[in-house]
Amino acid sequence: MKNVQLGNLKVSQLGLGCMGMSYGYGQPKDENEMIALIHKAHDLGVTFFDTAEVYGPYTNETLVGKALKPFRDKVVLATKFGIRIENGKQIVDSNLQQIRRSLEGSLTRLQTDCVDLYYQHRVDPKVPPTEVAALMQEFVKEGKIKAWGMSEAGVESIKKAHSVFPLAAVQSEYSMWWREPEKELLGLLESLGIGFVPFSPLGKGFLAGKFNADSTFAKDDFRSTVPRFEKENLQANMALVEQIRAIAAQKNATPAQIALAWVCAQKPFIAPIFGTTNGSRLVENLQSLTLTLNAQDLQQINTALAKIPIRGERYSGEAAKRVGK
Numbered sequence: 537m538k539n540v541q542l543g544n545l546k547v548s549q550l551g552l553g554c555m556g557m558s559y560g561y562g563q564p565k566d567e568n569e570m571i572a573l574i575h576k577a578h579d580l581g582v583t584f585f586d587t588a589e590v591y592g593p594y595t596n597e598t599l600v601g602k603a604l605k606p607f608r609d610k611v612v613l614a615t616k617f618g619i620r621i622e623n624g625k626q627i628v629d630s631n632l633q634q635i636r637r638s639l640e641g642s643l644t645r646l647q648t649d650c651v652d653l654y655y656q657h658r659v660d661p662k663v664p665p666t667e668v669a670a671l672m673q674e675f676v677k678e679g680k681i682k683a684w685g686m687s688e689a690g691v692e693s694i695k696k697a698h699s700v701f702p703l704a705a706v707q708s709e710y711s712m713w714w715r716e717p718e719k720e721l722l723g724l725l726e727s728l729g730i731g732f733v734p735f736s737p738l739g740k741g742f743l744a745g746k747f748n749a750d751s752t753f754a755k756d757d758f759r760s761t762v763p764r765f766e767k768e769n770l771q772a773n774m775a776l777v778e779q780i781r782a783i784a785a786q787k788n789a790t791p792a793q794i795a796l797a798w799v800c801a802q803k804p805f806i807a808p809i810f811g812t813t814n815g816s817r818l819v820e821n822l823q824s825l826t827l828t829l830n831a832q833d834l835q836q837i838n839t840a841l842a843k844i845p846i847r848g849e850r851y852s853g854e855a856a857k858r859v860g861k
Contacts, residue, residue, distance in 0.1 A: 543704025
């Protein structure tokens with residue numbers, strides 16, 4: 537598998553996001569089945585695995601740590617700090633002492649003595665990015681992390697943090713139906729030499745053609761809170777899926793493979809992470825790397841995408857207020 541450089545880290549071009557194994561999409565999946573899936577991903581060339589303290593909370597890190605233990609030194613492990621749970625609610629918190637406690641907890645759950653890539657999950661407006669960056673530098677000197685990154689951060693926060701201690705990567709949502717990073721973020725990352733890790737490259741399953749206009753989501757599936765998945769918006773957005781299906785038919789590929797190949801083709805410093813709990817989907821997604829979309833293909837696809845307006849916001853309520861800080 538082709539590798540992508542994220543700062544001082546070399547990762548597989550596609551990484552596996554492990555959140556959905558424990559959190560966010562209904563009941564947690566069977567632990568042994570998920571460990572087997574992570575092992576299969578590694579056997580197929582994936583060397584980049586993503587989790588977070590808050591997924592579960594805590595249970596996803598435990599699962600990922602157990603799964604990666606047999607080949608821990610052969611993979612890049614990413615986790616995140618900066619969101620704590622209080623009375624069942626998520627609170628953005630990058631108090632420096634809290635971050636240190638978070639790191640110690642993550643190291644224990646992940647059964648490792650060093651996190652390869654440590655992300656600030658969301659920017660805390662109460663704590664300057666420069667202070668967080670300085671702490672990350674301390675962690676590197678202590679040998680507890682190899683590199684650091686930010687998730688869903690605004691360009692000014694990225695600039696400030698990077699000026700104190702360079703970021704290896706920024707993780708943000710990016711896909712055929714969320715192209716906001718193209719406006720400022722991608723250019724900034726390219727100029728600063730920071731890698732980009734798009735999450736939800738398949739639009740939380742939507743771009744893979746998993747749903748139809750009548751799909752509904754259970755209360756324990758966080759898509760039930762996402763405006764983009766509300767019935768009227770879902771129906772309107774199906775036009776995008778039909779377009780992707782048409783492109784896939786031309787390329788003898790699946791919609792998911794087209795959506796992933798499109799993200800990978802945007803810049804050489806991009807390493808998307810997709811989530812799955814299904815072995816056949818894992819294989820399907822990784823086969824997207826055999827697809828080549830040339831400049832003409834991309835131009836035709838982007839021209840078609842530009843004609844399809846996307847309905848609905850990608851977050852609601854408190855979640856919407858946390859991004860781009």
